[in-house]
Amino acid sequence: MKIQQSASLQENGQWSALAARKDRLLENELDLPTAEGTWELTQDYYKNPFLRLHVRDPLHGRSTCDFSPGELANDTIVTTRLHQLKDALVRVGKWRQELERFYAQVRQWLTKFPHPIEYTEDSITLNEVASGLYDVPRLIVETDGYKMRVEPTAIWVMGADGEVQLKGIGSMILRYFENGGWYYLPIQIPYTLHELTEELFLDVAEECLYGG
Amino acid sequence: MAGNPLDEVMEWFQTARDAIRVTERIVTQKIPRAIIRKHRFHGQSEAACCELLTSSLDKLTHHVILGLTAIFERTLRDHLRKSPVLMAPTGDPHLDGVRSEILKDIEFWNLSARVVELFPSVDGNVRGLVRQIIEYRNWVAHGHSLGTSAPLKLEAIDAHRNLTTFLVQAGVISP
Numbered sequence: 001m002k003i004q005q006s007a008s009l010q011e012n013g014q015w016s017a018l019a020a021r022k023d024r025l026l027e028n029e030l031d032l033p034t035a036e037g038t039w040e041l042t043q044d045y046y047k048n049p050f051l052r053l054h055v056r057d058p059l060h061g062r063s064t065c066d067f068s069p070g071e072l073a074n075d076t077i078v079t080t081r082l083h084q085l086k087d088a089l090v091r092v093g094k095w096r097q098e099l100e101r102f103y104a105q106v107r108q109w110l111t112k113f114p115h116p117i118e119y120t121e122d123s124i125t126l127n128e129v130a131s132g133l134y135d136v137p138r139l140i141v142e143t144d145g146y147k148m149r150v151e152p153t154a155i156w157v158m159g160a161d162g163e164v165q166l167k168g169i170g171s172m173i174l175r176y177f178e179n180g181g182w183y184y185l186p187i188q189i190p191y192t193l194h195e196l197t198e199e200l201f202l203d204v205a206e207e208c209l210y211g212g
Numbered sequence: 213m214a215g216n217p218l219d220e221v222m223e224w225f226q227t228a229r230d231a232i233r234v235t236e237r238i239v240t241q242k243i244p245r246a247i248i249r250k251h252r253f254h255g256q257s258e259a260a261c262c263e264l265l266t267s268s269l270d271k272l273t274h275h276v277i278l279g280l281t282a283i284f285e286r287t288l289r290d291h292l293r294k295s296p297v298l299m300a301p302t303g304d305p306h307l308d309g310v311r312s313e314i315l316k317d318i319e320f321w322n323l324s325a326r327v328v329e330l331f332p333s334v335d336g337n338v339r340g341l342v343r344q345i346i347e348y349r350n351w352v353a354h355g356h357s358l359g360t361s362a363p364l365k366l367e368a369i370d371a372h373r374n375l376t377t378f379l380v381q382a383g384v385i386s387p
Contacts, residue, residue, distance in 0.1 A: 187367065
């Protein structure tokens with residue numbers, strides 16, 4: 001596993017040495033020979049410095065893990081956190097792949113839209129407790145002077161395995177289930193999930209684009 | 213049994229969501245004379261107005277979950293106070309004193325660790341989800357202003373659904 005330090009961390013001898021002392025443990029516990037890790041020195045809300053470990057693997061996994069100096073001194077804590085990070089890395093990787101499949105499906109469905117559509121993709125960074133920071137692609141749909149973003153919001157969602165929101169005029173919630181695919185969840189009682197079909201997606205997208 | 217006390221929150225939330233959405237439509241479609249000088253959106257770009265509305269909706273959702281959890285908590289504590297175990301005053305100063313102290317103590321029982329555990333008829337999975345909602349409520353109340361991430365992604369409709377399921381399975385409200 002390739003492990004490096006950010007430029008700003010390399011300039012700080014004490015912190016740099018602290019991170020380097022954990023590299024062996026990191027390699028053993030993560031056991032991901034093709035992954036890449038980067039240590040970074042950063043600050044929390046109260047301006048206290050801490051070390052952040054960024055990990056990415058070739059299977060689209062991305063995640064981070066934060067360590068205070070006290071936590072780094074305890075190998076049991078570090079080991080537990082690295083195992084969590086490894087689980088998160090796998091889940092983020094699967095999610096990023098699912099998003100690619102979903103965006104291809106969305107583009108396919110939108111070929112039935114009555115107006116020409118332009119697509120762009122950018123990247124946004126999300127921060128979840130289980131995974132730390134990770135970036136995901138966001139699809140932006142523009143038609144007839146109106147814009148809608150197909151924007152991932154989370155992987156760790158109550159009762160589901162991921163969430164994307166359609167954001168235009170208002171926002172619509174789409175939930176993903178590993179064993180069931182994609183569903184639309186209206187924010188109204190009673191709680192009802194609607195399986196996302198082409199017809200339903202086009203209705204929801206139209207409502208989101210034009211504010212119907 | 214009573215009706216669901218959580219429904220009212222979702223009804224006003226729906227109204228507020230619709231109001232935000234209508235405003236977003238006014239801003240996006242540049243509907244003339246809808247925004248006047250005293251409005252917060254006056255003189256601001258479309259992007260800035262949409263950002264204000266999105267941020268308000270996020271904060272509103274947090275507070276709806278806070279409100280749903282508070283009503284859920286009050287409903288459960290009131291239900292416990294009416295428990296037959298805590299029978300009506302007997303006229304015996306000792307027994308009535310003990311009863312009075314227990315009733316006061318109920319207000320301080322930890323919701324997540326003690327109160328939700330007193331309803332064995334509730335499915336263990338539902339109890340777990342309710343604990344996650346309480347954790348989210350605590351994050352809204354104490355953590356999110358410090359820049360920490362939410363413990364998980366939760367919408368008001370998820371909170372309503374699972375808190376309602378708990379109340380029904382506990383026999384506190386009608387299905």
